[in-house]
Each structure stands twice: as structure tokens, then as C-alpha cells.
Amino acid sequence: MISSYRSTLLAAVAALCLTPSGLLLAHERQEGGAAPAAAAPAKPVIPEDQLPLDPRFSPDRVKADIAFLADDLLQGRDTGSVGHEIAARFVAERFASLGLKPMGDNGDYLQRIGFQRTERLTAPAAVTISGPGGSTSLVAGVDSTILLGADEGKLDLTAPLVFAGYGLEDKALGLNDYAGLDVKGKVVVLLRGFPETLPSEAAAHLLSERLKTAQDHGAIGAIQIDTDASAKQRPWARRLMYGFQPNFTWVGPDGKAYDDTPGLHFSVGTNDNGAQAIFAGASRSLAQIRKEAARKGARPKGFALKTSVQIVATPVRSMTSSPNVVAMIPGSDPALASEYVILSGHLDHIGVTPVQPGEPAGTDHINNGAMDNAAGVATMLEVARILSQDKVKPRRSVLFVASTGEEKGLLGADYFARHPTVPISKIVGNVDLDMPLLTYSFNDVVAYGAEHSTLGRIVADAVAPMKVTLAPDPTPEEVIFVRSDHYMFVKQGVPAVFLATGYGNGGEPKWHEFDEKYYHQPGDDMKLPFFWRAGARFAEANYRITKAMADGATPPLWLKGDFFGNIVAPNAPKADPAK
Known part of the structure; x- marks a missing residue:
């Protein structure tokens, strides 16, 4: 149940490992989050007839409407x-x-x-990583999932790669994963999830915005790879289960498909085959990056990679x-x-x-x-x-x-x-x-x-x-x-x-x-x-x-000092949390 077209749909193969609808399943665990608390001891259940109900509200009407829908x-x-x-x-x-x-x-x-x-892309879509280790082809539907921008036509693009850590940026939280990086005209490589010490809701918001952040720094595409934690929480095979469902965006009154990151041509998700190829010859290995990311609160710093990516794809739309x-x-x-x-x-x-093959009649x-x-x-x-x-x-x-x-x-x-x-x-x-x-x-x-x-x-x-x-x-x-x-x-x-x-x-x-x-x-x-x-x-x-x-x-008001209120309504009246 999260975000606008590109922040949602590109993130679908990216930051949040979303479902084909562009949303995490409502009760699946967010990557990078803490473990749920232990269940409290059971208490006696209050029977339904002992809980008050205004007689104007009709159980039968609720039933009838649900039954029709x-x-x-x-x-x-x-x-x-x-x-x-x-x-x-x-x-x-x-x-x-x-x-x-x-x-x-x-x-x-x-x-x-x-x-x-927009249909998810398989053949003839192709992703190739080139560098000191030679060229590695990432087979769509096996090693990669591909999503093009809302207005992207036939694409044949080659660009250098830059590792940008988690790709998060927020002054209030002291985050700036693009510090010292030049990603203009390049493709950013991002770790899935977020550091464990970040507040989960703020982190989820930043994840939903991080492809826009990449665009704002001049990136033209994104590739996302697993940390050890994200791979454990959602193995690659599970990601592929949702990797080829159609994606949707609304079309505005001007007839244009909505896209809040038009500067990003594509987003790619890849497995370990792709991740290893991406870090070929790098100053820090993929194993070192993952080991650092596994430390509580650690945020691996970005650096230029020695590899490039070529993506060739043609969207199929209706x-x-x-x-x-x-x-x-x-x-x-x-x-x-x-x-x-x-x-x-x-x-x-x-x-x-x-219908699935072999299922019962x-x-x-x-x-x-x-x-x-x-x-x-x-x-x-x-x-x-x-x-x-x-x-x-x-x-x-x-x-x-x-x-x-x-x-x-x-x-x-x-x-x-x-x-x-x-x-x-x-x-x-x-x-x-x-x-x-x-x-x-x-x-x-x-x-x-x-x-x-x-x-x-x-x-x-x-x-x-x-x-x-x-x-x-x-x-x-x-x-x-x-x-x-x-x-x-x-x-x-x-x-x-x-x-x-x-x-x-x-x-x-x-x-x-x-x-x-x-x-x-x-x-x-x-x-x-x-x-x-x-x-x-x-x-x-x-x-x-x-x-x-x-x-x-008084209408509903954001609370003073709240992370979301400060971002979405910085000039709106605020309420004192203590009152």
C-alpha cells in the first residue's frame, strides 16, 4: 500500500521490492526494518453483544454492500x-x-x-555489464528485471556506473549518500533497504523518493542490488515472481503519462550474477560492501566503478x-x-x-x-x-x-x-x-x-x-x-x-x-x-x-517538529505535541 508512478513503479524493482501493483503487500515486512515485537499474553475476549452500537448503523446494510461488491x-x-x-x-x-x-x-x-x-520486459530486452572482467549479459527474467520510464520509447543506452550506497539524502537526518560523487549522465548502483538505525517511516519515505533523488543529481538510470539482509528477506526467486506483471501510471488531462522522474530512462534489478559483474575491478569488492552494510548503522560510501551498462529494450504499452x-x-x-x-x-x-498448469478442476x-x-x-x-x-x-x-x-x-x-x-x-x-x-x-x-x-x-x-x-x-x-x-x-x-x-x-x-x-x-x-x-x-x-x-x-494539524509535516507542509500551522 505507497507512492507516485516513478517513485513507486521504478522502486517496484528497487528500493522496497514492491509487488507488481507497485506496493508492498500490506503486511509484508519492510526491508531494513526491525523484527516485530513478541505477542502480548492473551486477554479474555469481550463478546460482540457487550460492545455498544448506535442502532442507526445497520449490520445488514454493511453485509448487503459487501456482498454485492x-x-x-x-x-x-x-x-x-x-x-x-x-x-x-x-x-x-x-x-x-x-x-x-x-x-x-x-x-x-x-x-x-x-x-x-506497460508490460514488463523480457526478450528482446537485454542488459550487458562491461568492464575489466569482460562483458556479462543479464538475462531478463533470470538475472534481471527491467522497467522503462513512462514516456521512454525504444531504448539503446550505454553509460558508466557509479555506486551511491543506499542513495539516501536528507539534511535533517544527516544523510547525503551523493557527497563527493559525480553521477551526471551516469547510472547509479544502489543497495536495497536502509540502515537499521534510521526511523522506519522516515526511511520508507526516503526510499520511495530516492530515484527522484538520483535524477536530481543528474543520474539517467538506476540498478539495484541486494545486501545480505535484503537477499535473506526477499530471495531473488521471490522477486522474479512479481517481476513481470504489468505496471500502470495515470494519464493527465494533457494526455501525458505521469512520470515524476522523467530524467531516469530505466531501472534494473539484478541478482548476484549482475552484482558481481558490476563490481569487477572496483576499489572495494561487493563482499566488502555487503560486510560493511551488515554492521548496525553503517552506510557504505559511494565511489566510481570501472564498469558500464548497456540496456536495449522496447516498451509494449496499451x-x-x-x-x-x-x-x-x-x-x-x-x-x-x-x-x-x-x-x-x-x-x-x-x-x-x-489458471496454473496442472491445478485441480x-x-x-x-x-x-x-x-x-x-x-x-x-x-x-x-x-x-x-x-x-x-x-x-x-x-x-x-x-x-x-x-x-x-x-x-x-x-x-x-x-x-x-x-x-x-x-x-x-x-x-x-x-x-x-x-x-x-x-x-x-x-x-x-x-x-x-x-x-x-x-x-x-x-x-x-x-x-x-x-x-x-x-x-x-x-x-x-x-x-x-x-x-x-x-x-x-x-x-x-x-x-x-x-x-x-x-x-x-x-x-x-x-x-x-x-x-x-x-x-x-x-x-x-x-x-x-x-x-x-x-x-x-x-x-x-x-x-x-x-x-x-x-x-480547529482542523487537523501537523505536529510541530514532525518529520512528515516539515517535509510536506513546512509553512502550514502546526500543533504543539504536548497539548
Whole structure:
């Protein structure tokens, strides 16, 4: 669930070892992170009927909406598919039936987005490393994965190589891996992961930006290689599993495919065969570099290599389109109605899994995405229903955004955040709903990113009357804050959190079971043991949070001294963390 097209898609074969969609699996461990904490002793589970629920919130309505969105008819709601179009029209009709104002294109609920699809490159693509050891060909799909820039045509490029360590740069954290290096017109070689001593969320942000950093220093391409730690966490064979899925980027109103690093022609990932060839004749060997990187806090310094790379490739591209669905409840306070809070959740999923040779007849291939993310969209619809029925409407305006292309790299949310149908400067807060787990009686929620803004306090206070607490991030090593749709709003300066059900009241083993058996698999369907009342309670929690954002005298604010607030909104008002 992380970043814009090139920072995401080039990084997909690079810094974060992302999935084919451009995202780390939501509960896979981030490279370079610390080990998860040991599980706390089990506590008695509070039965569902002992947890309060406002009777206005309907378990049956939540069930009905999830059932429709997760039906086989929709074929997994893949971006650009007929199934997703059906889902988008369903959500639009629900908004219309509630009397919400359409906020898409041309007075409609749909914000239509064009997407460019680029196939991963195999033959005739070729990568050759040349130097003191001779020439080594890296076979695509065996020794290398290749991704070209969004606007790159047929490519035949040769350039010298420069090792740039992890390729990280941040003055506040004392990072400058390009110090003393000349990479202009050259290809940088980067280590995957990040030094263990860096704060994980800050490091993940820097990783998502490091190809842009390379471009800013004049590099024209990037090659990424493993450290011992990254190779152990994700062996090369596993990387190749995801190395040839198509990649997507949105196309802007000007007809151009979005690319935030147009100066980088390509990114290549390679195994040890390529890494050894790259360091042939170097002043420091690959083994020495890896040994240094294995030391806690060490950051190997860069230096010019004695090798060069040639890449020859021709992209194969096609176009599709898919809509966001956007609606609004106008604010009731004349002084605040021009400010907007957003409740969002992605509507797309991953579609149909290809048939595998030799598998049993009747094998299910439809990835219905009942939890991921029909449950989040159903939550949004239930919140919209109750807000639309309130006699006293929220003071600020409330936008509901059911985004597309999340599974392709947060693309629908990124497009909306860059092309909002209201001024981005007037969007003051966002809560994103993605895969709430509704197979147990939750009594806590996790607001990923709560510690960066006053949204943490807003969430905690809003859910307290429900006997629900705000729990800390149970898996900080997974840096989920930078890996879901809300982060696209964060990058535009908007305080935002990603809300999910927590690990409390027996939730931890339920989460582990879902991750292992159902996440991004056909088993994520209506056969799961849903607690429908818990679904209604999750809707109530988000209603309370949305109302608190919309009605507060002060909008959500970044906290003073926060890493993200300082980067994305340096001149915005900040709140005192101690108050």
C-alpha cells in the first residue's frame, strides 16, 4: 500500500521490492526494518453483544454492500475491468440515492482517469555489464528485471556506473549518500533497504523518493542490488515472481503519462550474477560492501566503478481507463463550508488469477476482495447514509472518495490528490479505509500515522464513547503509514491516517490468519466468518471520526517538529505535541 508512478513503479524493482501493483503487500515486512515485537499474553475476549452500537448503523446494510461488491459477477474489480465499472456505478447510485452532491467530472459522480499499461520486459530486452572482467549479459527474467520510464520509447543506452550506497539524502537526518560523487549522465548502483538505525517511516519515505533523488543529481538510470539482509528477506526467486506483471501510471488531462522522474530512462534489478559483474575491478569488492552494510548503522560510501551498462529494450504499452467515485455532503457552517474533510477507500481489487498448469478442476480464480476493500467501501457508504440523514449537517464539507488503481500503486488517490475537484489547499484532513478485518469483535483501532498530526487525538476522542481505544501501530516495521491511499494526500500536505481494526480482543491471531490464508487470494470472499455487527460498529467509529474532523473548531494539524509535516507542509500551522 505507497507512492507516485516513478517513485513507486521504478522502486517496484528497487528500493522496497514492491509487488507488481507497485506496493508492498500490506503486511509484508519492510526491508531494513526491525523484527516485530513478541505477542502480548492473551486477554479474555469481550463478546460482540457487550460492545455498544448506535442502532442507526445497520449490520445488514454493511453485509448487503459487501456482498454485492464481492460477488463473482464483478470478477475481482480489477482496474479498467467491466467488474470495476459495475462497482463504480453501484457506489455512484448509492451516493445519488442518499442525495449527495456529485463531485466527479461534468456534474457526475465519476472522475474518469486514463491509465497507461506497460508490460514488463523480457526478450528482446537485454542488459550487458562491461568492464575489466569482460562483458556479462543479464538475462531478463533470470538475472534481471527491467522497467522503462513512462514516456521512454525504444531504448539503446550505454553509460558508466557509479555506486551511491543506499542513495539516501536528507539534511535533517544527516544523510547525503551523493557527497563527493559525480553521477551526471551516469547510472547509479544502489543497495536495497536502509540502515537499521534510521526511523522506519522516515526511511520508507526516503526510499520511495530516492530515484527522484538520483535524477536530481543528474543520474539517467538506476540498478539495484541486494545486501545480505535484503537477499535473506526477499530471495531473488521471490522477486522474479512479481517481476513481470504489468505496471500502470495515470494519464493527465494533457494526455501525458505521469512520470515524476522523467530524467531516469530505466531501472534494473539484478541478482548476484549482475552484482558481481558490476563490481569487477572496483576499489572495494561487493563482499566488502555487503560486510560493511551488515554492521548496525553503517552506510557504505559511494565511489566510481570501472564498469558500464548497456540496456536495449522496447516498451509494449496499451491504454485503459477507470473512474474514481466522488460525492459530497456540503458543510452547514458558512465560515467552514469551504474546507473539506475526506473519507476515502479504494474500490478496486486484483481481478482474476490466471489458471496454473496442472491445478485441480474447479479451482477458484476470482479474487473477490471482500475485506480488501469491499469492507472499506461498505463502511464509507454506511457513514454517508447516516451523515446524510442527520438533521444537523457537518460544519465542514465532507467528501467521499472511492478510488481506483490502489492495487496498481495508489494511482487513483494520487490522481485525485493532484487533480482534486475542490482546491487542494482547502482539504484539511483525510481518513482512509482499507481492509478493516471484520472477523472478530474489535475493541481498538489503529490509525496508521496518528503520531504525526492531531488526527491521533481526534480519533482517540471520537471512538472513546464506543469503548474503543486507539492502539499504537502493532507492526511499525511494516511502515504501513506510507503504503496506502491516504499517503497520496499526505504528499500534498494534508494530515491523514489509515484506519483499521486493531489487534485487541483476539484480533491479532485473526489478522495473522487472514494475511497467511486470504490476503490477495480468492479466499477473501463472503465465505469468511464475518461479524456483521462489528462492520456496523466500524462504520459508527468512522462516522464519529468524520464528524469530529468536520465539526472541530480547529482542523487537523501537523505536529510541530514532525518529520512528515516539515517535509510536506513546512509553512502550514502546526500543533504543539504536548497539548
